[in-house]
Amino acid sequence: MSTETTSTKGGHARSTRQQRIVDHVLAAGSASATELVELTGVSLMTVHRDVDELVRRGLVRKYRGGVSAQPTSVFESHSEYRRTVRLAEKNAIADAAVALVEPGSSIVLDDSSTALTLVDRLPEVGPLTVVTNYLPALETLKTMPEVRLIALGGDYSRTHDSFGGIGCLEAIAAMSVDAAFVSTSSMTGSMTFHQEQEIVAVKRAMLDIATRRVLLMDSSKAPRRALHQLRPLSAFDDLVVDDGVPADLLEEMREHTRVTVASGKN
Structure with a gap:
């Protein structure tokens, strides 16, 4: 398998996993890091990386021990x-x-x-x-x-x-x-x-x-x-x-x- 194909599949898996996190947090209002580990089946470190990326994109907010998605005017502007x-x-x-x-x-x-x-x-x-x-x-x-x-x-x-x-x-x-x-x-x-x-x-x-x-x-x-x-x-x-x-x-x-x-x- 080529490096490009492996990279593409890895990117797709990451995107799918991050969307699952967003969907879960939107539905629940908030979630702990431990809960997201159980949801995604990946390591705590990977969850933290995913959450940091989602925070950067404006999709969730990070707080001590977890993330939330309580909408604000800025959050409501986000396309996703x-x-x-x-x-x-x-x-x-x-x-x-x-x-x-x-x-x-x-x-x-x-x-x-x-x-x-x-x-x-x-x-x-x-x-x-x-x-x-x-x-x-x-x-x-x-x-x-x-x-x-x-x-x-x-x-x-x-x-x-x-x-x-x-x-x-x-x-x-x-x-x-x-x-x-x-x-x-x-x-x-x-x-x-x-x-x-x-x-x-x-x-x-x-x-x-x-x-x-x-x-x-x-x-x-x-x-x-x-x-x-x-x-x-x-x-x-x-x-x-x-x-x-x-x-x-x-x-x-x-x-x-x-x-x-x-x-x-x-």
């Missing part, structure tokens, strides 16, 4: 965390939102986990041009033969698993698309928000180049606020939410935009 939560709601939203994607059109997708869920439905639509800065979306879209894929470059963020900065903003500004499908961290009945100004800048740029603007939001994000205002809800042509949004909040949202309520029930 966002892709593990509210899956039923995001799938319902994506099922409804795909009807808003026109065959033959051009669309831009942000680095949200909700937009990533929509990506899996795009083969149902037919030929499309898709523009995105989100690396997991790029990895999936590159396998779709009917998608013309345009990748937005710039500064890579390991936390968001996406590209941003001046290079990304300039690339977006040079384009024009039929529709933008975006999400954000929080909203009220009339305003959308995000806690990071760099992310706000990219989302605003994407909205500015789109003829139609579609907001995808699961019910856990409303009513909530964050540090930076993104855009008023009235700036969006469509809002797609799941059926967990309270009736009075839905009524307020409908005063500002067209609202589609996606039901996850059969």
Whole structure:
């Protein structure tokens, strides 16, 4: 067996083991080092190395004797965390939102986990041009033969698993698309928000180049606020939410935009 093959297999095993640790800590809220040794079947030293790597990536927090995953605004921004939560709601939203994607059109997708869920439905639509800065979306879209894929470059963020900065903003500004499908961290009945100004800048740029603007939001994000205002809800042509949004909040949202309520029930 070649050194390269051995290295690849070792890297895959480490990645799988670290994902098991993350999943366990997310589910339990915290775990001791001894517990993680029993979970993974590796040595205490290897567990400590794995935990140090996960801490560096922002997935867990280390404390004396163990790790925790109590979400904070920073932790909630992490791509790997966002892709593990509210899956039923995001799938319902994506099922409804795909009807808003026109065959033959051009669309831009942000680095949200909700937009990533929509990506899996795009083969149902037919030929499309898709523009995105989100690396997991790029990895999936590159396998779709009917998608013309345009990748937005710039500064890579390991936390968001996406590209941003001046290079990304300039690339977006040079384009024009039929529709933008975006999400954000929080909203009220009339305003959308995000806690990071760099992310706000990219989302605003994407909205500015789109003829139609579609907001995808699961019910856990409303009513909530964050540090930076993104855009008023009235700036969006469509809002797609799941059926967990309270009736009075839905009524307020409908005063500002067209609202589609996606039901996850059969």
